[in-house]
Amino acid sequence: MTDEAVPVVLVTGAAGGIGAAVVRRFATGGWRVVATDLTAPVGPDIEHAIDADLTSVAECRRLVAEAVAAAGRLDCLVNSAGVWTEGPVELTEEEAYDLCLDVNLKGLFFTTAAAIPHLITTSGCIVNLSSDAGLHGNTGAAVYCASKGAVSNLTRALALELAPRRVRVNAVCPADVDTPMLAGQARNFGGDDPGAYLADLLALYPQGDAARFVQPAEVAELIWYLAQRHAAPITGANLSIDFGLTAGS
Numbered sequence: 001m002t003d004e005a006v007p008v009v010l011v012t013g014a015a016g017g018i019g020a021a022v023v024r025r026f027a028t029g030g031w032r033v034v035a036t037d038l039t040a041p042v043g044p045d046i047e048h049a050i051d052a053d054l055t056s057v058a059e060c061r062r063l064v065a066e067a068v069a070a071a072g073r074l075d076c077l078v079n080s081a082g083v084w085t086e087g088p089v090e091l092t093e094e095e096a097y098d099l100c101l102d103v104n105l106k107g108l109f110f111t112t113a114a115a116i117p118h119l120i121t122t123s124g125c126i127v128n129l130s131s132d133a134g135l136h137g138n139t140g141a142a143v144y145c146a147s148k149g150a151v152s153n154l155t156r157a158l159a160l161e162l163a164p165r166r167v168r169v170n171a172v173c174p175a176d177v178d179t180p181m182l183a184g185q186a187r188n189f190g191g192d193d194p195g196a197y198l199a200d201l202l203a204l205y206p207q208g209d210a211a212r213f214v215q216p217a218e219v220a221e222l223i224w225y226l227a228q229r230h231a232a233p234i235t236g237a238n239l240s241i242d243f244g245l246t247a248g249s
């Protein structure tokens, strides 16, 4: 394989728990990795790092242009940048609403839009981070659910739009993953007992006493699978990785 034929992945939210695991998985698999976050991520697995605030459409476009200029090609985009918010709808401030929708949906949308021409060239693919919250409602997290529900259905629509041009689009839908986001949820919304907040989340799982949080590497492995050529028949899918949380009750 010539160096030019080595595929390239662009990972957003790459300083976060899932993003960092995705960077590791693709680098281990022999891909070249371009990584981005609010502050440019660092690490031995990263060939090129870019700082970008994806709430800005101009930044989304600059990010993709810089990534392709640096790496020369783009084979997979993993949209992992995201923020959590929760609280009753009637108490939700415009600022919290805008941040959640701007990062989770608008940033993902315009990063994707900028990447499409490059992914068409390589017959590449997109993997979006949706959530169990994209497939069912989470009590007390209406704004986050709205953002992830939009990501899940955007994934379906875009898969149909890009299928004739040989670009696949899928989403993974994890339940609670053991990352800084989850720790931040417990810290910011768990009142004076973050441990009880986390225990309440685990109590929702069908495993009972054996319930545990999903690990970032487990999500990264699923994303890695979706990026491979042998996943060719899979597009427009929202794949749950949630211990059955969304399977029913």
Ligand SMILES: NC(=O)c1ccc[n+]([C@@H]2O[C@H](COP(=O)([O-])OP(=O)(O)OC[C@H]3O[C@@H](n4cnc5c(N)ncnc54)[C@H](O)[C@@H]3O)[C@@H](O)[C@H]2O)c1
Pocket (backbone or CB within 6 Å): 012, 013, 014, 015, 016, 017, 018, 019, 036, 037, 038, 052, 053, 054, 055, 079, 080, 081, 082, 083, 084, 103, 107, 129, 130, 131, 132, 173, 174, 175, 176, 177, 178, 179, 180, 181, 182
């Ligand atoms: N952790 C979970 O329980 C969980 C569950 C389901 C889905 N998800 C989704 O998976 C994705 C990754 O989550 P995570 O758990 O790794 O979270 P994380 O907080 O560890 O990482 C998210 C990253 O996104 C970055 N980010 C935030 N705002 C940004 C902006 N404006 N521009 C660029 N980057 C920005 C953050 O700096 C952070 O590094 C998110 O989309 C999240 O909604 C997480």
